[in-house]
Amino acid sequence: MPNSLVHFAVQGVFTRSVLRDADIKWLFLGCIIPDIPWITQRMSRVMLPQIDPYTLRLYVIIQASFVFCLILSAVFASFSEKPKTVFMILLLNSFVHLLLDALEIKTAAGIHLIAPFSWELIRFGLIWPEHVAVTILTIVGLSYTMFFVLKGIRSPIRLSTFSIRNISLSLILLVAYFILPILLLDGPAKSDNHYVSTLREKEKRVGREVHFDRALYAPNQSGGKLFTFAGEELDLTGQLPLKCGVISIRGIFIDQKTIQVLDLHENCGWFRDMASYIALFLFSVLCVKSIFRRFCPT
Numbered sequence: 001m002p003n004s005l006v007h008f009a010v011q012g013v014f015t016r017s018v019l020r021d022a023d024i025k026w027l028f029l030g031c032i033i034p035d036i037p038w039i040t041q042r043m044s045r046v047m048l049p050q051i052d053p054y055t056l057r058l059y060v061i062i063q064a065s066f067v068f069c070l071i072l073s074a075v076f077a078s079f080s081e082k083p084k085t086v087f088m089i090l091l092l093n094s095f096v097h098l099l100l101d102a103l104e105i106k107t108a109a110g111i112h113l114i115a116p117f118s119w120e121l122i123r124f125g126l127i128w129p130e131h132v133a134v135t136i137l138t139i140v141g142l143s144y145t146m147f148f149v150l151k152g153i154r155s156p157i158r159l160s161t162f163s164i165r166n167i168s169l170s171l172i173l174l175v176a177y178f179i180l181p182i183l184l185l186d187g188p189a190k191s192d193n194h195y196v197s198t199l200r201e202k203e204k205r206v207g208r209e210v211h212f213d214r215a216l217y218a219p220n221q222s223g224g225k226l227f228t229f230a231g232e233e234l235d236l237t238g239q240l241p242l243k244c245g246v247i248s249i250r251g252i253f254i255d256q257k258t259i260q261v262l263d264l265h266e267n268c269g270w271f272r273d274m275a276s277y278i279a280l281f282l283f284s285v286l287c288v289k290s291i292f293r294r295f296c297p298t
Helices: 002-020 023-047 053-063 066-075 083-103 133-154 165-183 187-191 193-200 271-295
Strands: 207-220 224-228 234-235 246-255 258-267
Touching: 002 023, 002 083, 002 133, 002 271, 023 053, 023 066, 023 083, 023 133, 023 271, 053 165, 066 083, 066 165, 083 165, 133 271, 187 193, 187 271, 193 207, 234 246
Parallel strands: 234 258
Antiparallel strands: 207 224, 207 246, 224 234, 246 258
């Protein structure tokens, strides 16, 4: 997925060309909604280290699908002063976010637009995350977001009056958002999304193709080691980098612990994450100042 500053730049301009009066705070939230499951995945791995990483991965894949983005959008919209308008802003930006994600080359990942009817990954794979266009859009996104952080605080966030109806509706939607993925785990597992089934079924690995996106890598005397999202260390053979870093590969298991690398791309390990952290920080500042403006108008 592109970093969040890219999403802010592209989706901000696009949404405001379609919905000219779209509140930038709701717009930026819509840019983030598809990433919320991936953010919570990182937190869960730290806070609950005993959790099964493969089941967690499948659970997050489901929550990141378009239909679950709609559910979470409805939860947030139910607290807004204009729920229908806000829901459209969140829905539109969740959809565009997923389309932008599909533009990047990530052979082990993709998006789900029609799940749970199909768990086949959709990906267009046009550019790598390190492409110069991504860098330019990141700079644009930073400038665009900073502009609203400085100016947008003059507009307080507009929330609805709390009612039993709104609270009940949001609770029902939240329960669906967190419980329904448990019932759908078989879908992405059978489709081998993110090669979860290949990695989980260690005794059946040999001879199977596997892809990794942005995995940590360290060279050693026999070739190199790759660290999977599940924390497993796998040996690599083939033409490999001579320094530690982040890589994307396509390969074949030649035994249960070793992958013959067929294709390899060296990623920039820090740029995307740092840009996303900056975007989330600026969005948080925008929201806090907006809430403060609502309750302390003077």
